[in-house]
Amino acid sequence: MASTQKPSFGKKAAPARTPSKKAGPAKPGDKRASERKAAYKNCKIILSDRSVVDCIARNVSEKGCLISAAGAENLPEELVIQLDVISAPRRAKIVWVERGEAGIEFVSGD
Numbered sequence: 001m002a003s004t005q006k007p008s009f010g011k012k013a014a015p016a017r018t019p020s021k022k023a024g025p026a027k028p029g030d031k032r033a034s035e036r037k038a039a040y041k042n043c044k045i046i047l048s049d050r051s052v053v054d055c056i057a058r059n060v061s062e063k064g065c066l067i068s069a070a071g072a073e074n075l076p077e078e079l080v081i082q083l084d085v086i087s088a089p090r091r092a093k094i095v096w097v098e099r100g101e102a103g104i105e106f107v108s109g110d
Helices: none
Strands: 037-045 053-059 065-069 078-082 090-098 102-104
Touching: 037 065
Parallel strands: none
Antiparallel strands: 037 053, 037 078, 053 065, 065 102, 078 090, 090 102
């Protein structure tokens, strides 16, 4: 290969995303009690059997977050989420699930 470019093996690189400081204004009917901040970071869901599901936090607020995860529809109602390596895991519950995304509410007391 004469080029210094590495072969991609059929996978296209995803465009780089730069999260904005705000996720935008609330939509009509939005029930959030606190402002959400845009995020695009890897996080982990820890299930009761100690298995881990990798996911992406798309936005985060004081009370919860929006995640994208393969198989989000199969996640249990109650779970533990760790938003980054320096944060303590937090107990949470799923409020809604749709097409690989889930709205997560942090459980009080954490």
